[in-house]
Amino acid sequence: MENTVSIRKSAIGTLAVSALWLVVVLAGMFFLLRYSQAAGLAARPPLQWPGTSLVPRPADRPVLVMFVHPQCPCSSASISELERLMAGCQGRLSAEVLFIQPAGKSEEWARSGLWQAVAAIPGVRARLDQDGAEARRFQALTSGQTLLYDAAGTLQFQGGITLSRGHEGDNPGRSAVAALVRHELSNPAQTPVFGCALEAAETPNGCVACKP
Amino acid sequence: MDAALKQRANELFQADEHELHKHTDQLFAKLMIIQWVAGVAAALWISPRTWIGDTSEIHIHVWAAVFLGGAICGLPVSLAWRQPGHPLTRHVVAASQMMISALLIHLTGGRIETHFHVFGSLAFLAFYRDWRVMLTATAVVAVDHLARGLFWPQSVFGVLTASPWRWLEHAGWVLFEDAFLVISIRRTLEDMFEVAMRRARLEGTNVEIERQVIERTAQLSAAQAQLVSASRQAGMAEIATNVLHNVGNVLNSVNVSAEAVAGKVRQFRLGRLQSAAGLLSENRAVPQYLTDHPQGRVLPDYLGKLAADLTETQDAILEELASLRSNIDHINEVVAMQQAYARRSGVVGTFPVADMVEDAIRINNAALHRHGVNLERDYDTVPPVLTDRHKVLQILVNLLSNAKHAMDHNTGDKLMSVSVKPAGPDHVEIIVKDNGGGIAPENITQIFSHGFTTKEEGHGFGLHSGALAARELGGALTAQSDGPGMGAVFTFKLPVNHPDIR
Numbered sequence A: 001m002e003n004t005v006s007i008r009k010s011a012i013g014t015l016a017v018s019a020l021w022l023v024v025v026l027a028g029m030f031f032l033l034r035y036s037q038a039a040g041l042a043a044r045p046p047l048q049w050p051g052t053s054l055v056p057r058p059a060d061r062p063v064l065v066m067f068v069h070p071q072c073p074c075s076s077a078s079i080s081e082l083e084r085l086m087a088g089c090q091g092r093l094s095a096e097v098l099f100i101q102p103a104g105k106s107e108e109w110a111r112s113g114l115w116q117a118v119a120a121i122p123g124v125r126a127r128l129d130q131d132g133a134e135a136r137r138f139q140a141l142t143s144g145q146t147l148l149y150d151a152a153g154t155l156q157f158q159g160g161i162t163l164s165r166g167h168e169g170d171n172p173g174r175s176a177v178a179a180l181v182r183h184e185l186s187n188p189a190q191t192p193v194f195g196c197a198l199e200a201a202e203t204p205n206g207c208v209a210c211k212p
Numbered sequence B: 001m002d003a004a005l006k007q008r009a010n011e012l013f014q015a016d017e018h019e020l021h022k023h024t025d026q027l028f029a030k031l032m033i034i035q036w037v038a039g040v041a042a043a044l045w046i047s048p049r050t051w052i053g054d055t056s057e058i059h060i061h062v063w064a065a066v067f068l069g070g071a072i073c074g075l076p077v078s079l080a081w082r083q084p085g086h087p088l089t090r091h092v093v094a095a096s097q098m099m100i101s102a103l104l105i106h107l108t109g110g111r112i113e114t115h116f117h118v119f120g121s122l123a124f125l126a127f128y129r130d131w132r133v134m135l136t137a138t139a140v141v142a143v144d145h146l147a148r149g150l151f152w153p154q155s156v157f158g159v160l161t162a163s164p165w166r167w168l169e170h171a172g173w174v175l176f177e178d179a180f181l182v183i184s185i186r187r188t189l190e191d192m193f194e195v196a197m198r199r200a201r202l203e204g205t206n207v208e209i210e211r212q213v214i215e216r217t218a219q220l221s222a223a224q225a226q227l228v229s230a231s232r233q234a235g236m237a238e239i240a241t242n243v244l245h246n247v248g249n250v251l252n253s254v255n256v257s258a259e260a261v262a263g264k265v266r267q268f269r270l271g272r273l274q275s276a277a278g279l280l281s282e283n284r285a286v287p288q289y290l291t292d293h294p295q296g297r298v299l300p301d302y303l304g305k306l307a308a309d310l311t312e313t314q315d316a317i318l319e320e321l322a323s324l325r326s327n328i329d330h331i332n333e334v335v336a337m338q339q340a341y342a343r344r345s346g347v348v349g350t351f352p353v354a355d356m357v358e359d360a361i362r363i364n365n366a367a368l369h370r371h372g373v374n375l376e377r378d379y380d381t382v383p384p385v386l387t388d389r390h391k392v393l394q395i396l397v398n399l400l401s402n403a404k405h406a407m408d409h410n411t412g413d414k415l416m417s418v419s420v421k422p423a424g425p426d427h428v429e430i431i432v433k434d435n436g437g438g439i440a441p442e443n444i445t446q447i448f449s450h451g452f453t454t455k456e457e458g459h460g461f462g463l464h465s466g467a468l469a470a471r472e473l474g475g476a477l478t479a480q481s482d483g484p485g486m487g488a489v490f491t492f493k494l495p496v497n498h499p500d501i502r
Helices: A002-036 A075-089 A113-119 A133-138 A172-181 B003-046 B060-082 B087-107 B112-128 B131-151 B153-157 B166-266 B270-282 B286-292 B294-342 B353-370 B389-406 B462-472
Strands: A063-068 A094-101 A124-130 A145-149 A155-159 B049-052 B055-058 B348-351 B373-379 B385-388 B414-423 B427-434 B476-480 B488-495
Touching (some): A002 B060, A002 B087, A063 A075, A063 A133, A075 A094, A075 A113, A075 A172, A094 A113, A113 A124, A124 A133, A145 A172, A155 A172, B003 B112, B055 B060, B060 B087, B087 B112, B112 B131, B112 B166, B131 B166, B166 B353, B166 B389, B166 B462, B270 B286, B286 B294, B294 B353, B348 B353, B353 B373, B353 B389, B385 B488, B389 B488, B462 B476, B462 B488
Parallel strands (some): A094 A124, B373 B414
Antiparallel strands (some): B049 B055, B348 B385, B414 B427, B427 B488, B476 B488
C-alpha cells in the first residue's frame, strides 16, 4: 500500500517537473522568437539621391544601396537574399553594398567574411564606408538597410530584405524590390529591417527594438 | 494456440520491448548531450557576438544555445538516467527532440538544410518501436506550426499572409514520413512477437528436456549404483586372484619345505635305535655287557654316531621349519597386503633394500635349493627407501619365482643373480637375472599385459600386478632379453623417497 502511494507520488512529481519544464522551454522559445522578430531602427533616407554621395549612380537603371555592419551575423541572411534578388533581376539592377568602417577600426576588420560574400555576387560592388559617412548621408541606422532608387534617382524602396533577424527565406522586402525593378509595382514600398545597429550614437536608450 | 504459451510469449515480448525502450532512452540521452554541444558550437560559429557600431557583446543566440538548449536536453537526459524504459521518458524525449530541431533551425538562421533534422529525428524516434512516440513528436511539430501560423506566420512560413491551413501542409509531410515509419514499426513488432513465441516454445521444449534429463539422470544413478556394486564384486574377485597368486607362490615353497621335513623324518634311523635298545634290554648286566661283550663294547660309539646323525637331521628339520614359518609369515603378509590394498592403504616405512631382497630370497629359498639354482648376490651400498614394503616384497618374490621357473628346463647350470645398484641420485635398481629360457622379441612388450603368460600353469597375473605395483610406488618394472634361450633381466627401479607414497 505504502509502495503504491510512493509510486503515485513519484509519478505526480515527474509529471509536475515535466509540466514546469514545458513552461520554461516554451517561454524560452517565445523569447527567442520575439527577439528574432524585433526590427531595428528604420532609416529616414532622402527621397532623391543625394548629390553629395560618393557612390556612383547609373542613369540607365535602378540602383540598390545596402548598408552592412561588417561583423553583424544577422546580415549574412540579407546578403543571401541580395544574391537571390540579383539573380532574379538579370542585369536590370545595379547594387552597391557599403560596409561601415567606424573610426578606429581597420580596413581588415571591415573586409570581413560578409565582404567576400558580397564581392562574389555578379553585378554587386562592395565599398567601404569610412566612419559611416554615407550611412549618415542616407540616414541608415541598421545593418541590412536597403534602399532602391530608380534611374531618375527617386527613392522607391526602403527597409530590409529578410523576414526576421538572420533568417533567410521568401520575404516582402525582396519581393517588393524585384517587383519595382520589373515595373510590376508602381508605388514605393517600405519594410522593417533586421540587423545590428550601424552606430551606437544612433541607438536611443530604452528602445527594446533597437537592441541587437 | 495454447493460452499458457501465448501468455509466456506476451511476457517475453513485453520484457524485450522494455529493454528496447531502455536502450533507446540511453541512446537518446547521449544524442541529447551531443545535440546540445552542437547547438552551442553552431551559435558560437554563426553568431558569436552582436554589434552596436564598434562595440559588441555575446550574441543572444549563444546564451539561448547554452541555457535554452540545456533546459530542453536536461529533462530527457535526467529521465533517461533515472527512469529508463518509462513511457513518460520516451514521450518527453520525442517532444524534446522536436524542440531541439526548432532551436537548431533558429540558430542556423532558418536554413532549409537544418529542417532535415526533423525528419532524421523522426526516423531515430522510430527506434522506440512505439507509434505513440511518433504521435507525440508529430503533435509537437503540428502545434508549433499551428501556433506560429496563427500568431507569427512569417516565422515559419516565410510570408505574412499564409493560409490558416498551411500548418497542415507542413504537418502532412511529417505524417507522410510517419506512415512509413509506423508500418515499419508494426512489422518489427510482429517480428519481435514471433521471436518471443519461438522463445516461449523453446522454453517449453527446454523444460521437457530438463525433465527428461532428470529422469535419465536418476536412471543413470541407479545403473551406476549397480555398476559400483558389480565393480566391487569384480574388485573382490581381482583381490582374490591376487591373493591366490601370491599365496600360491609361497605355498610352493611351503610344499617343498613340508616335503623336505617329511623326507628327513622318514630318514630317522629308528630301527637301529630299537636294535640298540633291544641289546640293552636283553643284557641286564649292562656294565658287564658293555665291557665284556664284543657288541657291548661298540654300543656306546654306535649310540654316539646315531645321536650325531639324529642331531644333523633335527637341524635340517629345524631349518626347514624356519623356512616354513617364514613362508607362512609371508602368506600372512600377502593376505594383510591385499587387505590393505582393498582399503587403499599399505604399510609404509623406510626399509633397507638389501633386507627386503633377502626376505624375498628366503621365501623362495627352499624352492631354489630344490631346483638346484645357484644364486649370486651383488649388493651395492644404497640408501634405505621410503616405500610400501609389502608391495616391494610381492614384486621381488614374483620376479625370483619367475626366474626359477624360467630355468626349469635348463640342461646346464641354473644361474640366477640378484643385484642392488644405485640409479641416479634418487633411485635404486634391483636387478634379477637368470640364464633360463629368455623372452622372444615379440613377447617382450606383452609380458606385463594382464593375462599374458608363457608358463604352462601361469595366469598372466604376476608381472602385470608387479608392474602396476611398481608404478604405484613411483618406480618401474622393465624386462630385457636377447631372445629365446638367452636368459632374461628384470629391473625393478624404485625411488628413494617418493612424495606420494605417504
